[in-house]
Structure formats: C-alpha cells, structure tokens
Amino acid sequence: MKNLNEILSGLSGLEVTGSKDISVTGVAFDSRKVEPGFLFVAVPGTQVDGHQFIDSAIADGAVAIVCETMPEKPSPDVTWIQCENSALTLGEVASRFFGEPSAQMKVVGVTGTNGKTTIATLLYQLFGMLGYKTGLLSTICNYVDDKKRPSTHTTPDPVQIHELMAEMVAVGCNYCFMEVSSHAIHQQRIAGIQFDGGIFTNLTHDHLDYHKTFIEYRNAKKLFFDGLNKGSFALTNADDKNGMVMLQNTAAQKLTYSMRSLADFRVKVLESHFDGMLLSVDGTEVWSHFVGNFNAMNLLAVYGTAVSLGAEKVEVLQQMSLLKSVDGRFEIIRSPLGVFAIVDYAHTPDALKNVLSSINEIRTRNETLFTVVGAGGDRDKTKRPEMAQEAASASDRVVLTADNPRSEDPEEIIADMMKGVEAHQRNKVLAISNRKEAIRTAAMMARPGDIILVAGKGHETYQEIKGVKHHFDDREVIREIFGVTGQN
C-alpha cells in the first residue's frame, strides 16, 4: 500500500483532478486485474484502447485513473491523472509503487535480435558464481536469486518487472540482468527502470510483422541506448554494422567488443570442437563449453559486462570456463548408434546461418547434415523463405516442418518457406508438417556419425496449434525416437 502523493511526487507533465492523499493498494493496466483500492492505467494498445475499460476498472474498485484523454463526464469518486503518454507513466508509477527497486541494484539490459537469453543467463550464472545474489528476467525463465518465476514474455510488462525487481531487492540481490526486446522498448515496458548498463548483440531480420521496416526495428533498439544515463555503460558489438549506430546518441560510457577489429574487449577462437572452444579473451586462453563464433561473441559480451561492472578480470576468466550451456541452445543428444542430434533455438535466418556454419566448420564432411526446421505462425512472414534458404544452402538434407503454427495453417507456412528453396536445391528438401514425424524421418534416414539439427523451438515445451498449447519438447521427442533416457 502506498500513498498516491508518494507515487506521483517528482513526476512531471501530469494534470491531477481529485485528492492525491489517498491510499493505493496496487497498480493495473488490465481492467480484469483491478481490485479495490487500485490505480488503473488506461493504455492504448495494439488491439484495443485501454480507455474503453475505465468504467469497468472503477466498478471493480479503482480509486485513481491514469489516462491520456479524460472521459466526457469523469466520475467525481476517483482521482484522475491525465498524462501525455500513459504507457510511459505506467512504468514510472509501477516503479514508484514498488519502491523504485531498480535504483537499489545494478541493472543491465541486453538487446539485439539474437543472443539476449544466452548473454543474460550467462551473466546471471556468472554473478552467482562470483558470490552475488542476482536476478534474471528472460525468455526461458525469471529468477529472483535462486527462486524460479515463470516467464511469459522476453521482457515482462512494467507491473511484473517492478514487482519482480522489488522481490529481488527484498532478498538482497545486488544485480539484475534482463532481456530488452524491441517490442518492450516500443511499448515503453522498460519505462521507470534505472539501468546501469546496456548491451547490444546484433541486428538481423526478425519481427518485421510488428516494426514494418528494418529501419523502424533498428530505431526501436537504438531508443534503449538513447535512454541510458550518464554513469551507465553501453557495450556494443563492433562487428555488427549497426553496432555503432546504437551508440550515436547515448549519454552512457561507450564500450565495444569484437572478434574482427580493435575494440575495448577482444576475442579469438583458437580451437573449435563439438564439446567446446578454446578462446583467447583479452589475450588470456580460456576453455569454454560453448560452440560457434557467435557464442564466442556472447561470452565476450559477458566478460566485457562483468569487467565494466567492476569484477576482477582474472576472477571472471576463471569462472568463464565453468559457465554451463543455456537450455535449448546447441543441446546435443547422441543416439546409441552414434547419430548426433542438436536442438537449438535458431528461429531467425541469421541464427540458422550461424548455427549451421558453426556445425559445418567443426564437422569432417564425411557425414550428412540434416536440418529439421519450421517457422512460427502469426509472426514475421518475410523471414520464412530466408530461413528455408539458409537451411537448404548449408545442410545436405532439409525437412521443413511446423514450429508453433498458432492460428495459421502449417502447410501454408511451409509453402512460404519453400519459396526460398532454389530449384537446384529442391531434391534435398522434404516437407512434413507433423514435427514429430519430421524429426523421426530425419532420424530414420541418418546413419551413424550423421548430424541432425532440430531448430526453432529450443527450450519450448509446447507446440501452439490453433490457440491451444500441446505438450511438445524437441529433446523429449528425440530421446524417445533414439530410445535413450535422461541427459545424453
């Protein structure tokens, strides 16, 4: 419970009608979650306008309303707070309501098309190993120290963010690492968070259903860095052509990491194997359990961030070889006959390209590389042919299948993907929309030593078909088909 005065003090651009000296018991931007004593924030959304639900929020007991437009006959029973941008105000009031938790920890956000979960999760692991209590907000799972909290989004909504951060502060967390999606930046979900640092991974094709153009997508990512304060740091990938663009207008300390050019933090891959890589990080040799140049860059971003936060270089390098792989990212399952399956969350053209080129660099080429992959429904359609093109160019055999079709017909998604397969590649591509059958078919064709990449769903334990989530786990399916149990 907080006094409305306390929640609003210091916030500018608000026009308040009614008493500020009232108690607020909670904050909601969804009228269905309003309880007596709540502050309701009416947000114009992508589907409907939250202003439509103000009456319903008042009927359910809201005592104060934040809105951009006042109703014609505002109820005199509640306090009205008119603002210019209610999504922004939502983040600010949520932060105030929960005691501004982000100001009481070091908070670092990770943005970019691929690598966010990997980097945020490894930072969470690393700072735990360095002896700190740490929080994590990520696609796979949220953590308050070692307590798991379910995750529904890559970046949660502002009420969840500040509530989880308040829990982190309450148990003594010193750090919070979080993924910052482009949707979240655009929708102001990160408003009210005081960041101590930001990391940019890379920018490639994804989410053009939402952002419409690549430039708009890039500008959304850049807004995160534009909003960082002096005193924080902005660590960017100097090897990505948009890396420096992110830093153009930031007040934060500018830092770079790179494999190819001069930068504040450098990495070289000295040896690559299926069970790990030998790296040179800032001139020191480190063994890591990860595979692929892209993971060398992820590890370098982790190192650069830890050092920028004040950790000792030597200590960080020592712990880096103990970092464990991230759920559903390059997870290897071997069959008793020696077929090698790799489950990976590559769901963009660039991720597929990277993971396939990493496999191709390591393998001997005597074996056959199969790729089983689909593309999500109700998401960016233009990435579908590109994903199939990447799979067909870098694999010996491809089985196109369903990912999460959501409301779409999986056969039509596969037909969209097929458009990216060139005529001379057609004979190596099969289409089997049932994902389990697709994996089984690849497994039946594979001989000992062959490699099957099963891409797109990684850690996911469901398949969403026509609005219903059915239990489905690529790793379980592979183990069942291989006749193996548990960790293999």
Ligand SMILES: CC(=O)N[C@H]1[C@@H](OP(=O)(O)OP(=O)(O)OC[C@H]2O[C@@H](n3ccc(=O)[nH]c3=O)[C@H](O)[C@@H]2O)O[C@H](CO)[C@@H](O)[C@@H]1O[C@H](C)C(=O)N[C@@H](C)C(=O)N[C@H](CCC(=O)O)C(=O)O
């Ligand atoms: C398209 C999109 O991103 N939508 C997000 C957005 O909802 P919205 O603003 O569009 O909601 P809306 O349905 O138009 O409703 C407008 C307002 O009316 C309110 N309302 C609505 C109905 C009602 O009865 N009462 C009521 O008050 C809603 O609570 C909302 O405040 O804001 C909500 C709260 O933050 C999100 O939960 C919701 O995520 C939807 C479910 C979603 O699927 N999002 C995905 C695409 C997403 O966010 N993905 C990113 C990126 C993933 C990646 O990079 O890989 C992520 O961060 O997860």
Ligand SMILES: Nc1ncnc2c1ncn2[C@@H]1O[C@H](COP(=O)(O)OP(=O)(O)OP(=O)(O)O)[C@@H](O)[C@H]1O
């Ligand atoms: N630095 C990177 N560059 C390119 N591809 C990467 C990189 N890191 C990971 N990948 C690929 O992208 C996949 C997804 O990685 P990860 O989950 O870390 O990304 P993400 O940015 O969190 O994705 P999402 O947008 O779904 O939250 C991995 O399984 C891998 O194939």
Ligand SMILES: N[C@H](CCC[C@H](N)C(=O)O)C(=O)O
């Ligand atoms: N956060 C991403 C995840 C995609 C994962 C893939 N399995 C799919 O369902 O498309 C999205 O919502 O676009």
Ligand SMILES: [Mg+2]
């Ligand atoms: Mg993620």
